[in-house]
Every structure is written in C-alpha cells, then in structure tokens.
Amino acid sequence: MELFEYQKEGVEFLLSHNGGMLLDEQGLGKTIQALEAVKKTNAKVLVIICPAIMQGTWKHHVNNLIPSNITTYIHSYEWYVKLTNFRGLLKEIVNKEVAVIVDESHYIKTPTSKRTKTVQALLSLDNIVFKVLLSGTPITRDVDDLFTQLKVFYPSFCRSIFEYRKRYMNCIHSYFGDVFKGFKNDLAKDEIISYLKHCSLRRTKKSAGLQLPSITRTPVFVDINKKIAKESLSILDYATKVISGSDDYNMYATNLAEEASHIASVRKALGVAKVSPTLDYIDHLVQSGTQKLIVFGVHIDVVNLLYEALKEKYKEIKTHKIIGATTPTQREKIINEFQNEDTPQIIVANMVACGVGVTLTKAHTVVFAELDFTPANIMQAEARVHRITQEHIVNSIFIIANESLDAKILGIIREKIGVIKEVI
Numbered sequence: 001m002e003l004f005e006y007q008k009e010g011v012e013f014l015l016s017h018n019g020g021m022l023l024d025e026q027g028l029g030k031t032i033q034a035l036e037a038v039k040k041t042n043a044k045v046l047v048i049i050c051p052a053i054m055q056g057t058w059k060h061h062v063n064n065l066i067p068s069n070i071t072t073y074i075h076s077y078e079w080y081v082k083l084t085n086f087r088g089l090l091k092e093i094v095n096k097e098v099a100v101i102v103d104e105s106h107y108i109k110t111p112t113s114k115r116t117k118t119v120q121a122l123l124s125l126d127n128i129v130f131k132v133l134l135s136g137t138p139i140t141r142d143v144d145d146l147f148t149q150l151k152v153f154y155p156s157f158c159r160s161i162f163e164y165r166k167r168y169m170n171c172i173h174s175y176f177g178d179v180f181k182g183f184k185n186d187l188a189k190d191e192i193i194s195y196l197k198h199c200s201l202r203r204t205k206k207s208a209g210l211q212l213p214s215i216t217r218t219p220v221f222v223d224i225n226k227k228i229a230k231e232s233l234s235i236l237d238y239a240t241k242v243i244s245g246s247d248d249y250n251m252y253a254t255n256l257a258e259e260a261s262h263i264a265s266v267r268k269a270l271g272v273a274k275v276s277p278t279l280d281y282i283d284h285l286v287q288s289g290t291q292k293l294i295v296f297g298v299h300i301d302v303v304n305l306l307y308e309a310l311k312e313k314y315k316e317i318k319t320h321k322i323i324g325a326t327t328p329t330q331r332e333k334i335i336n337e338f339q340n341e342d343t344p345q346i347i348v349a350n351m352v353a354c355g356v357g358v359t360l361t362k363a364h365t366v367v368f369a370e371l372d373f374t375p376a377n378i379m380q381a382e383a384r385v386h387r388i389t390q391e392h393i394v395n396s397i398f399i400i401a402n403e404s405l406d407a408k409i410l411g412i413i414r415e416k417i418g419v420i421k422e423v424i
Helices: 005-016 030-039 052-065 077-081 083-093 114-123 143-153 161-168 186-199 226-243 256-273 275-287 300-313 328-340 375-382 405-423
Strands: 019-022 045-050 071-076 098-103 128-134 169-174 177-183 215-222 292-297 318-322 345-350 365-368 394-401
Touching (some): 005 019, 030 052, 030 098, 030 128, 045 052, 045 077, 045 114, 052 071, 077 114, 083 114, 143 186, 161 169, 186 405, 215 275, 226 256, 300 345, 328 345, 375 405, 394 405
Parallel strands (some): 045 098, 098 128, 215 394, 292 365
16 A cells, blocks of 8 residues: 555554554544554554554455454444453463554543553553554543553553642632643643653644535524523533533532433434424435535434434435434445435435444535533534545535534533643
8 A cells, every 4th residue: 555655654653652642633544553553563462452444444454454473353332331342352462572553542531530540550561562543633632631551651651530630631620620721821831741751643634634625614693582592501511521521511400310401402403493493404414416425413403303303394305313223334335325325415414323434525525413521522523524535625614503502512512632742
C-alpha cells in the first residue's frame, strides 16, 4: 500500500517510541499507520481492542496488511469485561512478544470501569513490546479524559483521577460539591501538552497537507411545542455538568432513578418534537437538488420516525437506516450502495452507531436532527463525510428548537470543542 508522506511519518513516530498515542483527526488513516508500524516490530502476536462495530473493518485491514506469521486477536471492549475471556487471552499470549492496538482509546477514559481496568492490566504486562492508542477525539468532554490514556505511557503520572483534577483542573466550588472544569491555569495546560508531546502525534487534515474542502456549520432555528421547549430548559443544569465532564452532576437528586428517567424523557420529547420541522427542512434540501444526504439523531425513536417518514414520502429516493442493531453485513451493504450507486439516497443514522468506521464522502450535506451532549460524538459524525476523497464543501446543519435546551447547549458545545482543539 502506498502511504501518504504524513502516514510514513506517523509510522516512523510509532516505531521510534515503541508505540504511542496516534491522535490524527478522523479520516487520516490511523488504522493503516498502526498496522504498518506493527509489521516492522519484532512482535509475534497482535492484540486489537476496538468498538464492536469496528471488528469487521479491522479484520479486513489485518487480512490485507499483517503477515501470517503474526497471530492476531481482535476483540471488542465489551468482550474484555468478562474476566474468563481476559484470562483466556493471557494464556494464549504468555511468554510471547506482543503488540497491542487500542482503537478509539477514549473508550477507556473512566478509571473505575471494568473495561478500562482490564485494558490497563493488559497494557502493563512485561511482554508488551509495542502499544498504540488510536483516537481522533481523545478528549470527549473535558481534559480529565486524558488521565487514563496518559497513564498507559506514564505509569507514575498522578496516582488517581482525583489527584489529576486537583493538580491540573479548575475547581468550581458549588452548593452541590466541587466541579472540575477546564485547566487550572496556563502552566497546568502547558504541562499536560508537554506530556502529550513526548508520547503522541496529532495531525489535522490541513496540517497533513490534505487540501480538503472546508466545513460550513449552520444552525437552523425552528419552532416546536412551547411546553416541551420550556420543559427541556429544566434539565439545563444537568446538561451543563454532563458536557463539562463532571461526575457529580446527579449528587443533588433525591431519587436518581426517577431523575434519570425524567431527564431521558424530556430529551427524547425534545427530539421527537423536532421531527416535523426536520422533515420540512430535509424537503427543502431535496427540492434544492441535494442527491446524497446524511441525517443524524440521538434517540432511536427519533431515527425511526425520520426514517419511516422519509421512506414513505420519497418513493424515488432510496432511504437507509443505521442503528446499533444494524448488522455489519447490512451496514456494509448500505455504505457500498450509498458510495457507489449514482442515485439519490438518504441515510438516517444514530450518531454513535454510525460515528466510527464509516466513509460517506459521496454526501456533502449532513443534518443533525438532535444535539448530543458529548461534543466528540458530533465531531466524529461530521468526519464520516469530511475525510479523504471528499470533493465538496461540507454543509453541516443543526436543527435548533427556539427557546429550548438546544440553543443553550449549542453554545456550551462550541466552548468545549474550543478546549479540545487547544490541547490536541
């Protein structure tokens, strides 16, 4: 495979550091760079940890790039939660020189989760000779997302997430407890950037020399049921703390299960209330000549409503749906049809289910029917379209309900994306 110059540099960086964090922007070929580097190590075993939906993609690339004398294991994060699975793998790789690739490494940002602990245990083994973390969005909400990822390369770096937050993050004292948000000061930010500099490599499409068209982001404000819009504002405090990455956003709730259920209901109601104006805007795009279109939602109910309505309305347009329940075979068929058939098509997708491992560059218009609380999910979704082989300016359109939670959250998301870009 002929690599771009920046990809060759990425391979050399990983080899010179016995691995590292490859944090290239989505669409720059991190998978290829990692596998090309592994080929040049002395590893006899390759272990790949990835989201379940990505296993098929990794198998495809491994079959094409990794020689048969390297034994490869590809498992999902969920697979590692079962202790018997992990112990079985340890027996298979004992006394062998092993390379490990952790794809979408922001999945291990929570120190207390089982999958984080298991992955960390694997990476700490003495026979791991090469370890690579891959992520285009290592910070999904706030800068404490970097803690567990940095610990992989700096084991003595901060004993706990609490020490990390106190040392590097701005502490806001509130009635409900301390909330940590952003960096404490420029010195703290510079220190974290220094740690990253010695173990990670980050290129954007622009810095890599790829002259991709720009992204135009446009909010489209719509009116919905005023009662639903007003009620959505009642969970603003919760939403703000979620996006800020705070772990104590629900401390004040008297009944956590009841509170969580209420919040979920309000968010879904807001999404459902926007279905009708979203359909109106999609019709505007279709009538304007848009041939290929991606529509993202957060809730499955919203995705289903949009899909059924579009499928019924546009008999002449092939309409697809991608959700968590979509099988890898179905998913691949949809993508192939969308990318290769010269006919009008619409994909309606769940933002998380279709946020990784998909190239949809035949579209250059994306509609977000809902806002995700996690800014990285929005960035990942946009990157399905804004990547290598895209030839047009990408129009990213956000449907925003007037006088609702949407308008408030949009500003917070912009701020969080700014923090992410400052660091990486």
